[in-house]
Amino acid sequence: MIQLPQGNRQQFRWRHNDINIQGKTDAKLPIVCSVYLLNGGSPVHFYVEPEPELGEPKYPWGTRTPSVLRLLNLPGHFNIEIPVDTPALQEGWNSIRIQIEDGEGEVEVLDAEFHWNSHPLPLPLNLQNLSSYNNIQEIAQVVDGNFDINREKNAICSRVPVGSDILLLLGSPYGSQEATYDVRFARNENSWCFLGLSDFFAGHIEQSPDLGIKPGYSSAGLATLDNKGRPQIWIAWGDSLYDKEDSWVIKTEKEFQLPMRAEVTYSVRHQVIMDEGVNCGRFRIWKKGNPEPNLWVCQEYNKHLDGKFPRITQASFGLFQYWGMPTEWSNIHVRALDIKIKELVEK
Structure with a gap:
């Protein structure tokens, strides 16, 4: 069956x-x-x-x-x-x-x-109130894994068992964007695991056409926390885990650890800037109700990437997780950004 x-x-x-x-x-x-x-x-x-x-x-x-x-x-x-x-x-x-x-x-x-x-969803994208939706496909595309709408919590939740690299796309492909949302991690009795936050997803890159599935993963800015609470930003084309010649990965991993706790709500501001053939990804995360910090916990560019490699010009905003217990996302808002790479470099 x-x-x-x-x-x-x-x-x-x-x-x-x-x-x-x-x-x-x-x-x-x-x-x-x-x-x-x-x-x-x-x-x-x-x-x-x-x-x-x-x-x-x-x-x-x-x-x-x-x-x-x-x-x-x-x-x-x-x-x-x-x-x-x-x-x-x-x-x-x-x-x-x-x-x-x-x-x-x-x-x-x-x-x-x-x-x-075939028509793209317009920006801004406002998913702060989910009460009018009956199922997840009304508001998103499940690329990997499974997700549900929790009406009691007005949240989108990953469903157990949580797989590796599960991804739910909310937006259509655009250039520079900013997403704000709240996130809450469930308690994992075994260990504190790798925590995915969100992704500006650029696509899957085919490695073996005969398989009928594309394992290579591309991102204009994937925001995560590792199993020690260290923030990371990934910009990638085809993962570079495979033997495709034009695949690459650029990553920022901060040495300091954020005091993340289960069953506490955090707010996130996640941005991606795509301009003049350069990608920048960055994010902040802080306890909901506290003042938003001025500094980005992680920021990365691909401005030094060799010119022979492909660049990312559009990406779709999505929710990302890697294994672990279910995560809840709520109060989601995505808008277009008008920021030039030159302004960021000068700062």
């Missing part, structure tokens, strides 16, 4: 260059064939997470499969990526047939549909 966490009738706006339809199958592994047909068109392969491999790893970067940062890394899970420039994709309602054949020749088929709106 094939199951889609967001249901068999879904909806998408243009938030990045792929539509993501997540699912899982109970078919007996390994899978012989997994394809989708969009609006009755030609079959397109998609990747289904296999059973863990024994012995020699299949992929050059080690024992991890390409989906380890894209799925829950659980056998039978998949994440169908439909490029928004696919000729078969049409405005309004689309049909999709998902077919999975197991090693014994048994074939599972699921017919579903989704609504596509």
Whole structure:
């Protein structure tokens, strides 16, 4: 049986260059064939997470499969990526047939549909009141992981089990932007884990076209806290974890530790500036109700990046987490920024 966490009738706006339809199958592994047909068109392969491999790893970067940062890394899970420039994709309602054949020749088929709106969401984006929304797809696109609207808390919450690099996109691609929001971390009884805050997401970069899933991750400014409470900003093209020649990562990691506590609400101001081929990412975080600090806890540029590497010119604002217990985000507001890189450098 094939199951889609967001249901068999879904909806998408243009938030990045792929539509993501997540699912899982109970078919007996390994899978012989997994394809989708969009609006009755030609079959397109998609990747289904296999059973863990024994012995020699299949992929050059080690024992991890390409989906380890894209799925829950659980056998039978998949994440169908439909490029928004696919000729078969049409405005309004689309049909999709998902077919999975197991090693014994048994074939599972699921017919579903989704609504596509190619118009970007305008800025400013105000999600400070979530009471009028019924499901997460009305306000966001789930790229990885699972998220819910908590009406009691007027918050967006990640759902357990929390995977690695889970991402919920709220905005459409734009240039320089600022996001403000409140965040609250749940208590983790085992250990204080890596904490994701938010991301100005630039896209996934294809490494192996035959896989049907893009493991390379690009960001114009990913704000995180490591497992010791040290703030970090990442600017990346394709992660540079893989062997793609033009991939790169630039990171600021502050040595000081922030006294982060579970079940306490914090406020965040997160900015990304894209100007003259240079990206800058920076953020502040402070206890809600306290005065906002003047200094950015983390700020990073790619101004010294070699000119042969690609630059990021647009990004979509999203919520990000890496493993751990559920996180709550609320009081979200995103607006365009008019700041020049020259002004930042001179300061």
